[in-house]
Amino acid sequence: MKPRLNVEICGISFKNPVIAASGTFGFGREYARYVDLNMLGGIAVKGLTLLPRKGNPPPRIAETPSGILNSVGLQNPGIDHFIEQELPQLLKYDTRIIVNINGNTIDEYCRMAEKLRGVPVHFLELNISCPNVKQGGVAFGTDPDLVYDITRSVKAHAGQPVIVKLTPNVTDIKEVAIAAEQGGADGISLINTVLGMAIDVKKRRPVLANIVGGLSGPAIKPIALRMVWEAAQVVSIPIIGMGGITTGEDVVEFLLAGATAVGVGTANLMSPTACIDILNQLEEYMVQNGVGDVKELIGRLETE
Amino acid sequence: MKPRLNVEICGISFKNPVIAASGTFGFGREYARYVDLNMLGGIAVKGLTLLPRKGNPPPRIAETPSGILNSVGLQNPGIDHFIEQELPQLLKYDTRIIVNINGNTIDEYCRMAEKLRGVPVHFLELNISCPNVKQGGVAFGTDPDLVYDITRSVKAHAGQPVIVKLTPNVTDIKEVAIAAEQGGADGISLINTVLGMAIDVKKRRPVLANIVGGLSGPAIKPIALRMVWEAAQVVSIPIIGMGGITTGEDVVEFLLAGATAVGVGTANLMSPTACIDILNQLEEYMVQNGVGDVKELIGRLETE
Amino acid sequence: MKGGSSEASGSCKGRNSCSSTVMKGTDKCKIVENVMIAPDMYKMAFLSEHIAFNAHPGQFVHIKVPCDNSLLMRRPISIHDVHPQTGVVEIAYKVVGRGTRILSRMNAGQVIDVLGPLGQGFTISRGIKSAFVIGGGCGIAPLKFLARRLKEEGIAVTALLGFREREAVYGLSDFEEFSNRLLVTTDDGSLGRKGLVTQLLEEELKEQLPDVMFTCGPVPMLKVVQRLAREYSVPCQMSLEERMGCGIGGCLVCSCAIRTPNGDFEYKRVCKDGPVFWSREVMLDEATIEC
C-alpha cells in the first residue's frame, strides 16, 4: 500500500511535507522542465521586497566543506512584478504557494502583506533572518521583542496564515520561537542560513564580494535539527524544518525532531530534481520501515 | 630560505602558530608516538574540572557531513591528578602548555586558577563554552556580563596569562569578545563547538546518548572564520582561531582573518599526525607565496 | 536565431525551433575517453544522446563532482563538441582545483552525472558571411563546436588563438579543419606569433572587418576584444564565466552586470541569460572570475 504523505498546516493541506525552500527555486519557472511542480508539497518563492532589488555584486557563492555560502542579497523584481508577472504561471500548478517577504521596516512588511490580501497564495513567510541585508534583516530576527512586534503587526494586515522564518544566528532559538508564537504566528520555519565567511588564500581576499554570506547545505544540518527540536519543545504551532536536507532520511530526521513539513534548499542547486528524488526516498523509507502515514513520524523522536 | 613561523601571545613566544586544541589531544601522551611534540606551537590539554568527572554515557560521537558531533562531557581525572600525574611528562617537551579549565561556578574556576599558580604551564584557557555540561557551561559564555565577571575574577587569582574560550552559540560574538577583553583577558580563543544534533532514523532516537552535542570539523569552518574576523574587528588582544582547520591553507585563512595562532581539533581525530602535516603545508604555502614571516599574514585580509 | 533556448530543449526539430517541453533530469553518462591533451588540460568524451542532439555552440554542461560528497556544487564546463550520430559529447577542461582534479582521474567506463545542455549559446544570425573567432587558453574550449557550426553554415572563419606557451597548445588540428585562416600566438613566441592574441586581432581588424566576432577567454583578453569591437564597430559576442549554483537560472548566484538601455545596469544570470552575451552590454569590470 502506498504510504500517506499528506500533512496539514493551519488547516491547509499539503500533498506531502516537501516544500522547495525560498531563494533556491526561483519562482518555480526554471524548475518546471525538470520536475512536475504538481508533485511538490509546496513552493516558497524567492524572497520579495517592496521595490525591486539589484542584489549584491558577484561573486555571490562560495563552496565550503559540505556547504555553500551565498550572498545573493535578495535580488528580486519587487512584489508588484511578482504578483502580475510571475504568480499567474505558478498558479497553474496544484501546490501550495508560500510567499517569502522581506522588509527593511515593519511598515514595509505590512504593506507587502496588504498587497497580497486577496491574492490566491496560501501562506506568507516573513523572512526576518536574511543575513545579507544590512538594515533590518538580522536585527529583526535576533531580538525576541522585535519578532513579537513584527509578527503581531503583519498578522493585523495579512489575508493569509503567517509563517515566521527564524534565523539560527541567535543564542536561544526557543526564546525567538516563543516570541513568534505569542505574536500570533501560524507557524514557524527554520533555519535560515548561518552567517559565515570564506577566504581566498591566493588573493588574500574574502571569496564573496559581500565578505560574509549565509551558510547552507548538509554542513548545517546538525545545527538545524537541534534548533527544530528545541523549538518543538516550546511551541505548539507547526514547524517547517530545513537546513541541509538532501535525502529522504534527512526529511525523516526533521519530522522526528518535530517538524510538520520540511524545506529543501541547497539540494535544488545540486540537482534540479532534488525535491522529487527526496520525496521518492521518503516514500521508500516509509515502505521499508512500515510507516503508513507520514504523520506518524512527526515529533516521534524517542529520547528515553 | 626557511620561512619564519614564530608568533607571540602576551609576550610568550610560540615556535609556530599551530596549537593542538583542547579535548582532541588528550594530555599529549597518546600522540607522542606519532608526532614529535617539540614541533608543536602549543598544546591545549583536555578540559579539566576541580574534581574528576566520569563524562557522558556512550555513544559520544556522531559523524555528520564534513563534521562530527561529540558529547564527551568533560571526562577528566581532575586538576590535582593532572598536575601530579600528567603534567610532568608533558613538561619534558619544549612547547607551550595551555591548561583548559572548566567550572560550574566562578569560584570553581578561581580555585583551579589558584591550584595552577606557580605550576610551570604557560596559559590558562577558560572554557566558558562547553555545551555538554548542564550547569554553568553554556550560560557563562553566552552572557557578556557573566563573561566579564568570570574573566575579572579568574584574572585576580591566576598566575598565568588567561585566554577566554568563546562559544559560537551566541547572537553577537563581538559583544562577548569585548566583554572578555574588558574583563582583563590576555587573549581569546574561538570557536568552541556549535550545538547540534543527529538522529538515527532506523531507531528513531538521537545518535548521541546526550541527545545534543558539539559540532566541529570542516563543516563549521565558515562560521568560525566569520566569528574570528568579527572579533578581530573589535578587540586588540590576540586571538587563537579554530574551527575546522585541516590544512595549511585553512591556517592561512584564520591568520588573515585576524588570528595570531590557531587551534587544530577534529583534524587530530582524522589523523594523529594532523598538526605536523598542517604545519608542513603552512610552510609550503609560505614558500610558494613568498611569505617570509608568518606574522605578515595576521589580520592582512584585504576587503577593498 | 539564438543558439540554445531558455525554455525546453527536449526535442528540437532543427536548430532554430526548440519548443516542446520534455521532462529531462540529469543524465548518468558513461565516459568513453578522458585524456590529457596539454599540461593540466584534459579532454573527456562521454555518452549522452540528449546533449549531443540538442546542444548549441556556446552552451555548457553542469557536472556533478564524482566521489567526494563534501563538494556540493556542480562544475560548469562548456561543450567542446558533439557527435549527434554517436551520442558522444566532448568537453575540454583545465585542472584548477579539487573538482576538476577528481574529474581528471575518472576512467573510461565510469559514469558521471551531467545536466545540460544549458544556457544561451552563440547567436549565428542569418546573412553572416565572415566571422572572427578569438580564444585564449582554456577559453578556446567552446570555440571548436562553434567553428565547426560556422563552417557548416558556410561562414568564413578566421580563428585567432592565444596560448601561454607551446606546451599549452591544444586543438589546433580542429581549427585547421574548421577555419579558413588559423592564427596562433604564444606569450613567449614558442609557437606562432609572439605576443598576445589581441595584438594580432587589432592588426587583422586593420586589414579587414568581419561581420561578427565571437570570443571566450580570460577577462583581460575579453576587455581588449570588447574595446576593439567598439572601436571597429564589429558586433561581438563573448562567453562569460561566473561561479555557479543551480546552473538553470533558479538561484541567482551567477550574476554578471549587464548595461540597461537607461544607462543603469542589472544583474543577469550567466547560467541562463548567458553565458554568451553581446559584448557591448557587458560590464567587464564587474567580472570576478579570471578564466
Next chain:
Amino acid sequence: MKGGSSEASGSCKGRNSCSSTVMKGTDKCKIVENVMIAPDMYKMAFLSEHIAFNAHPGQFVHIKVPCDNSLLMRRPISIHDVHPQTGVVEIAYKVVGRGTRILSRMNAGQVIDVLGPLGQGFTISRGIKSAFVIGGGCGIAPLKFLARRLKEEGIAVTALLGFREREAVYGLSDFEEFSNRLLVTTDDGSLGRKGLVTQLLEEELKEQLPDVMFTCGPVPMLKVVQRLAREYSVPCQMSLEERMGCGIGGCLVCSCAIRTPNGDFEYKRVCKDGPVFWSREVMLDEATIEC
C-alpha cells in the same frame, strides 16, 4: 602477557616485549585483494609490513574512508590475519553504511590510508591448555588470527561460530585448520546446528570447561557468554565495539563502562584500553553498538 601494547609497538622482539618507541604515522597501503566472501561481507588484503609484523590477535586497524571527504572519521576494523613474511594484512568486514560501502568498491592496486595496529588484543596467558573461541556474525573476523595464534601456542581450540544462515557463513576452512573442534550454528538451521551459538556453548560447558574463553559478536550474544562465563567460572575475554574518533586514546569518545573494584564504574576507552576486556569487568548494558 597482554597482546598489543599501549605504548610503542614499532619494533617488537617477540610477541611479549614491545618497548622501543618508533615514530610511525599512518600507512599508505596498497590493496592486493578485495573480494566478496558472503553477501555484504568482504575480505580485503593490503600490504603493510609494519602492521603485519607488529599486530596481535584482537587488535584493529583504523582506516580512512577513501574518496569521500565528507566522511571525516576513520573506520575501525579488526585484524583478520597477518602474514609477516609477505607484509600482507587481512581484514574481513561487512558493508553496513557509507564508509564500508566505499571500501568495498576499492580495487587491487589502489591505496588506502591505515593506522595501526591499535588497541589491546587478546591476552594469552602462560599455562593455558584449552580455549573456547566463540564468535557471532561479523564478530568472527578477529578470531581467525586468534585461533591461528592459539594453535601455534599449542593450545587446544574449540571454535563455536554462529551465523544467521548458510549464505552468511564465511571463514570455516580457516577454523577447520586452526581449531581442534569446529562447531557451527545457524539461526535457521541451514548449516550446522539450528539455533544460537550460545545454546551450543552452554551444552559444551556442561561437558568440559576450558581454561579460557575468547568472544566477539553482537551484544546480545556477548551478554549470554558473559553470564555463562560467570556461572561456569571460566575466565573470558570479549572484544567490544564503540563508535570511534581518534582510535589512539586521545579524544575519549569511544567509552565503555568498566566496573571498578569499589563497586562503581568508570568509562574506559575501547580503542586504547580495549577493544578486548575481561568479561567480568564489562557492563554490557551500557554498550550501544550492536555488531
